[in-house]
Amino acid sequence: MKTPLNLQIDQRDIRLLGAIEDGLPLCESPYSRVGKQLQMSEEEVIARLSRMQTAGIIRRFGLVLQHRQLGFHANAMVVWDIPDEEVDSVAQKIIAHDFVTLCYCRARHAPVWKFNLYCMIHGRKRAVVEAQINDLKKSAGLDIYPSKTLFSRRRFKQTGARFSIPVKVNGGLYEQAS
Amino acid sequence: MELSAIEKKLVNGWQQGFPLSPRPYAQIADELGILESDVIASLASLKQRGILSRVGAVVRPNTAGASSLVAMSVLPEHLENVAQVVSVQPQVNHNYERENSLNLWFVVTASSEIELEQVLSRIEQKTGYDTIKLPLEKAFHINLGFAI
Incomplete structure (x- = not known):
């Protein structure tokens, strides 16, 4: 993730991401409507979204749900302190489990936070998620590493990343998209 | 919350895999026979x-600038107010309370590393609490949706 991705997208892409950050309009021709706001043709809107999806800049395109509203109240972030050279192999063992929704490595923040490998598990019942975490630790041999489980409590805010605030690309400052 | 058969x-x-075609909702309707x-509706x-x-895009982190997970350790009696200061920053997207002495966790997505630091300084100045930046180094897996 250290390679800058900014080179793969331009100002028009960012304006487009900004225009849809609160969602595609619910009308018959949504890409055309988005395009009108941006003085872009429907074809250009679709082509840019397709290209960003193919390039992996858009990881997924579709319905983004509020999982808590669907009963997914048990949301655990499990963190491990894994020796740097073992992170890749341990991560592969973790993501082999279907119930793991996210897995990533982050910088440590010594001395207050020594953990570097994170995974998220979303479930309906806390007891089920706790059992899944135990399974994970045993089956992947992870119980030898220091770890912590942080269930979520209150959700104060959840939106997608914002692109309509002024964004710099390759050193230039661009206008707000909407 | 209950979902109808169509909603499910x-x-x-x-x-x-939402259709990137001029009439995406019509394309979905055709597939569902509705x-x-x-x-x-x-x-x-x-x-x-x-x-x-x-209905939209989930974008890879750091696509347009810099982002990071950030944690804070806040006294319970201050948490609501500190969370409010954090949430009003437009660069903050997720903001959750979690069970740990580091009890406030949020994601900042800014246009640059400098702006990211400015957001964190502003939060620190307004709340009097330190922020701990935990930037992404490598993503191994991201889910592609929940089975309902």
């Missing part, structure tokens, strides 16, 4: 009930 199909079928207007209802956040 929409939710399970289109969390990824009307385009029913697809649009169902999505509007899901949104109105708070189940659907949006």
